[in-house]
Amino acid sequence: MRSQSALLVDAGYLLAAAATRLTGSSFRRSVNANYEKLVAELIELVEQRSGLPILRVYWYDAGRSGIPDLDQERVAALPKVKLRLGRVGVEGEQKGVDLRIGLDMVSHSRKGSVDTIYLLSGDDDLTEAVEEAQAQGVQVVVLAVPTPTGAAHGVSKFLVRAADGVEVLESRVLDSTISAAVTSLVPHPAKPGTESAVTKATPGDLARRSPSTRPIPMPLAYSSGGSSSPYVAPEIQRDPEETTATIRTVVRKAYDAWLRSATEEQRQELLTRRPTIPSELDRALLVDLSEALGDYYLGDGMRVELRSKFWEAVEAAEKEDGA
Secondary structure, eight states, X not given: OOOOEEEEEEHHHHHHHHHHHHHSSOOGGGEEEOHHHHXXXXXXXXXXXXXSOEEEEEEEEEEGGGOOOHXXXXXXXXXXXXXXXXXXXXXXXXXXXXXXXXXXXXXXXXXXXXXXXXXXXXXXXXXHHHHHHHHTXXXXXEEEOBOTTSXXXXXXXXXXXXXXXXXXXXXXXXXXXXXXXXXXXXXXXXXXXXXXXXXXXXXXXXXXXXXXXXXXXXXXXXXXXXXXXXXXXXXXXXXXXXXXXXHHHHHHHHHHHHHTTOOHHHHHHHHHTTTOOOHHXXXXXXXXXXXXXXXXXXXXXXXXXXXXXXXXXXXHHHHHHHO
């Protein structure tokens, strides 16, 4: 059988990482993609780097009730592309996507369909599937979206360890195919002295603050052993002022990113339905804050503060509009 490669694309990772790169928020609808050119660029890149012809591009995404939207239909119609759809959960999260990626990876490796798999994702849940594919003699290379500094964005350390290599997409591929969305609701530039102008604290700022910090409570972690005494996870110490500043920065970037794809009717609906935040936007807020803090456990108190600060940012933007 002729040697071939395959490209498995986690569209949620690709578009959210590209959105973060362009807008500072993972809200994926804040960017537009030229899918025809994007897929063509990815195929060319994989064939060049692997030295093998590509069998197919597998494009994994989630759809409402498993039904593709217009963009997903466009992707599915492209040559050498197979669309694999999971579902969208009630909180805007993907359901079944990781499982589909893992099953395809293992299936290809066991059937000997390909010699090399390029995996465009950063998800920790794919680690075991990568290892199983490798056990069948297939090389698995992780392909990552670059950060503004050129590093790999959002790739799990466990996936890095398991993969045969981690390669970063060339910036030109994204710059020529993905752009920030623009609507009549143009995001407001931050004004000095306002909440939206909050920036990361400098060493001088931190030196002037009180050294006291507020511990963030962590959940009890129970052992499966015979002891009934719980093990309490170590507390994370954070400066409350710096945490609040980070939250304010996150919510303003996320709101501005949301405005890039929102209509006036959607903006009015957002205001009318307060305090309910659209699930996809709420999901982006949680992801963005987790990445900003480097902590993937956000307690209830942190989530309440995040959503409260989001509405403060919305109010500030409305006042700027009325000024």
